[in-house]
Amino acid sequence: MILPIFFQRNLTVGLKSLWHRRLRSLLTVLGIVFGVASVIAMLAIGEGASYEAQQRIKQMGSLNIIVRSVKPPAKASTSSQNMGAMDKYGLLKSDFSRLQTIPSLSQSAQLRRTRETVWQGEWNFPAQVVSTNPGYFQLVSLSLASGRLFNENDDIYRSNVAVLGAGLAQKLFPLGGGLNGTIRIKRNYYRVIGILSDRSISGGGATVATENVNYEIYIPLSTGLSQFGEFIFKNEGGSTQREWVELHEIVLKASRESDIPATVSLISAEMKRSHKAADYEIMVPLELLKQAEQTKRIFNIVLGSIAAISLLVGGIGIMNIMLASVMERIREIGLRRALGARKRDIVIQFLSEAVILSAIGGAIGVILGIFVPALVTRATGMKTIVTVWSPVLAFAISAAIGVIFGFYPARSAAELDPITALRNE
Amino acid sequence: MSDQNKKIPAIHLEEISRIYQMAAGEVAALDKINLMVEQGEYMAVMGPSGSGKTTLLNLLGCLDQPTAGRYYLGGEDVSALPDDQLSEIRNRKIGFIFQSYNLIPQLTVLENIEVPLFYRNSHDPEGFKRAIRLAEMVGLGSRLDHRPSQLSGGQQQRVAIARSLVNDPLIILADEPTGNLDSITGQEILSVLREMHRQGKTLVVITHDDSVAQHSSRTIHIVDGHIKE
Ligand SMILES: Nc1ncnc2c1ncn2[C@@H]1O[C@H](COP(=O)(O)OP(=O)(O)OP(=O)(O)O)[C@@H](O)[C@H]1O
Ligand SMILES: [Mg+2]
Numbered sequence: 001m002i003l004p005i006f007f008q009r010n011l012t013v014g015l016k017s018l019w020h021r022r023l024r025s026l027l028t029v030l031g032i033v034f035g036v037a038s039v040i041a042m043l044a045i046g047e048g049a050s051y052e053a054q055q056r057i058k059q060m061g062s063l064n065i066i067v068r069s070v071k072p073p074a075k076a077s078t079s080s081q082n083m084g085a086m087d088k089y090g091l092l093k094s095d096f097s098r099l100q101t102i103p104s105l106s107q108s109a110q111l112r113r114t115r116e117t118v119w120q121g122e123w124n125f126p127a128q129v130v131s132t133n134p135g136y137f138q139l140v141s142l143s144l145a146s147g148r149l150f151n152e153n154d155d156i157y158r159s160n161v162a163v164l165g166a167g168l169a170q171k172l173f174p175l176g177g178g179l180n181g182t183i184r185i186k187r188n189y190y191r192v193i194g195i196l197s198d199r200s201i202s203g204g205g206a207t208v209a210t211e212n213v214n215y216e217i218y219i220p221l222s223t224g225l226s227q228f229g230e231f232i233f234k235n236e237g238g239s240t241q242r243e244w245v246e247l248h249e250i251v252l253k254a255s256r257e258s259d260i261p262a263t264v265s266l267i268s269a270e271m272k273r274s275h276k277a278a279d280y281e282i283m284v285p286l287e288l289l290k291q292a293e294q295t296k297r298i299f300n301i302v303l304g305s306i307a308a309i310s311l312l313v314g315g316i317g318i319m320n321i322m323l324a325s326v327m328e329r330i331r332e333i334g335l336r337r338a339l340g341a342r343k344r345d346i347v348i349q350f351l352s353e354a355v356i357l358s359a360i361g362g363a364i365g366v367i368l369g370i371f372v373p374a375l376v377t378r379a380t381g382m383k384t385i386v387t388v389w390s391p392v393l394a395f396a397i398s399a400a401i402g403v404i405f406g407f408y409p410a411r412s413a414a415e416l417d418p419i420t421a422l423r424n425e
Numbered sequence: 426m427s428d429q430n431k432k433i434p435a436i437h438l439e440e441i442s443r444i445y446q447m448a449a450g451e452v453a454a455l456d457k458i459n460l461m462v463e464q465g466e467y468m469a470v471m472g473p474s475g476s477g478k479t480t481l482l483n484l485l486g487c488l489d490q491p492t493a494g495r496y497y498l499g500g501e502d503v504s505a506l507p508d509d510q511l512s513e514i515r516n517r518k519i520g521f522i523f524q525s526y527n528l529i530p531q532l533t534v535l536e537n538i539e540v541p542l543f544y545r546n547s548h549d550p551e552g553f554k555r556a557i558r559l560a561e562m563v564g565l566g567s568r569l570d571h572r573p574s575q576l577s578g579g580q581q582q583r584v585a586i587a588r589s590l591v592n593d594p595l596i597i598l599a600d601e602p603t604g605n606l607d608s609i610t611g612q613e614i615l616s617v618l619r620e621m622h623r624q625g626k627t628l629v630v631i632t633h634d635d636s637v638a639q640h641s642s643r644t645i646h647i648v649d650g651h652i653k654e
Contacts, residue, residue, distance in 0.1 A: 340515050
């Protein structure tokens with residue numbers, strides 16, 4: 001026996017009268033059920049989305065600072081009129097050499113990206129070809145599933161070697177055996193020396209656009225430059241355009257997190273000095289991460305408010321049914337008082353009814369609230385995370401609502417004058 | 426009950442007044458009443474409508490408090506007690522029988538009889554056995570699981586009588602217990618009350634029915650808030 005006999009008895013009375021009006025009790029409970037379930041489900045979806053965003057950002061490397069070539073907006077408008085004209089913009093190899101001298105950096109890599117069709121026998125697949133330094137893999141923590149990465153020697157000797165993303169390897173070699181296989185890009189053949197492990201993040205609701213690394217193919221920078229040159233041909237609206245971009249991306253890694261702000265301003269000053277046009281952008285994953293966290297906080301506040309309102313509505317529903325119940329049972333209350341019930345017995349009786357209602361609603365809501373996100377994940381592939389505290393919190397709030405909204409009706413029942421109550425028709 | 430207890434009167438009223446304060450003025454429903462009821466007495470209370478009978482019974486039942494005077498219930502002064510103590514006294518010392526039975530619809534016959542046991546301070550393992558025995562005594566031993574709505578008026582009043590006895594009270598108060606019943610059923614209820622009296626219970630019964638007075642050991646008349654024996 002955990003509860004004092006006093007509580008046990010009043011709880012029994014409460015349960016009995018709820019059962020007596022079970023349909024109405026059930027309908028009342030629904031408000032709380034949906035309130036609690038929506039709180040848990042929304043939090044789970046929000047948590048899942050922000051986890052996904054954070055994973056994507058972390059993939060970029062939280063200590064990294066990424067400088068990217070961007071086509072300046074002014075040039076974009078003129079080039080569409082000057083057909084066949086060549087646009088030169090973006091990062092230069094000289095930028096890389098100068099940026100590398102910033103002392104707070106520990107590592108760096110430069111890369112070019114080109115879209116090419118990759119062939120394996122009769123199979124082909126469009127892929128992003130990344131020509132880069134051997135150090136790039138470590139910078140963005142890409143790891144091998146099998147084989148090896150290319151090294152400095154491969155870069156120096158312009159070896160025709162390639163490392164495939166897991167997804168691309170699967171597409172090109174659907175029967176396996178990709179390692180040491182041969183692939184072709186344009187007229188050149190490459191030996192597959194390594195295959196990366198799967199980097200996919202479950203779900204579709206990407207909040208940060210990142211290239212899907214699973215469908216990338218990596219070759220040494222020198223090889224890439226010699227094979228594809230520095231020009232990029234683009235087919236746009238039926239006309240061919242040539243663009244001249246030396247480097248698409250420079251990835252710089254700061255030694256410490258605390259160095260990042262200062263390093264970013266150094267990079268930005270250095271870039272401004274040599275680039276008159278806005279043909280580059282500086283991206284700091286750590287800042288994006290902080291922004292994502294900020295967004296999540298706002299998201300949580302919005303969700304919290306919606307949840308609070310829906311629970312409030314549930315609470316008002318409980319108060320409503322309890323007041324109706326008190327009105328209907330005025331004589332019963334008078335009788336119980338005449339037979340020896342104290343005011344607090346009456347308070348406990350009605351309060352426990354309210355709490356039982358909201359707790360049952362809360363319990364069903366928790367089950368539903370855990371079930372719904374699982375269903376959402378199943379149906380949409382969206383990642384959802386039910387944290388431990390969210391059902392606990394939602395249930396505690398629902399029970400508290402029973403106490404808060406049940407108190408006024410219970411109190412007014414207890415304060416009835418027994419004689420008046422007994423006379424009530 | 427010991428012999429010594431027997432000598433203490435069940436009810437002793439000293440100069441009891443109950444005055445209602447109204448916007449239109451004061452109404453003295455009871456005016457300086459003195460009354461002594463011995464243990465084991467069966468007292469009928471009669472009088473015209475509005476004379477103060479129910480007011481008196483509410484005071485005797487500790488549902489109401491006098492505006493002046495002293496009320497000793499079994500020797501204990503209960504004229505000015507806090508609400509919780511009045512509840513306890515009602516629970517332990519008083520059994521109520523109402524004109525309109527006042528059973529709780531969602532409870533069974535047995536559960537209705539047991540209600541006063543709910544509010545007892547001390548644990549009473551015998552109480553539930555007593556409830557069954559009382560149900561049998563009033564002739565409802567075979568209907569313990571029925572709901573009030575499945576019973577006739579007379580049967581419901583029998584349940585109420587069993588309920589008034591379950592805590593073995595000092596006095597039993599009934600306000601027109603046969604008022605809602607036809608005369609034959611009313612007579613049956615009165616014979617149950619007579620049987621209770623025979624077993625030594627103290628009863629105060631308000632009635633408009635002269636035949637009740639014939640069963641009772643004593644009859645008082647209330648007129649305009651005053652007692653006339
Ligand atoms: N709550 C109240 N407020 C004001 N006056 C009251 C109240 N209750 C009773 N009275 C008055 O007190 C007087 C006695 O009323 P009471 O109910 O005791 O009469 P009664 O003898 O029981 O009548 P009846 O036979 O009709 O039941 C009446 O004048 C009544 O109007
Ligand atoms: Mg009356």
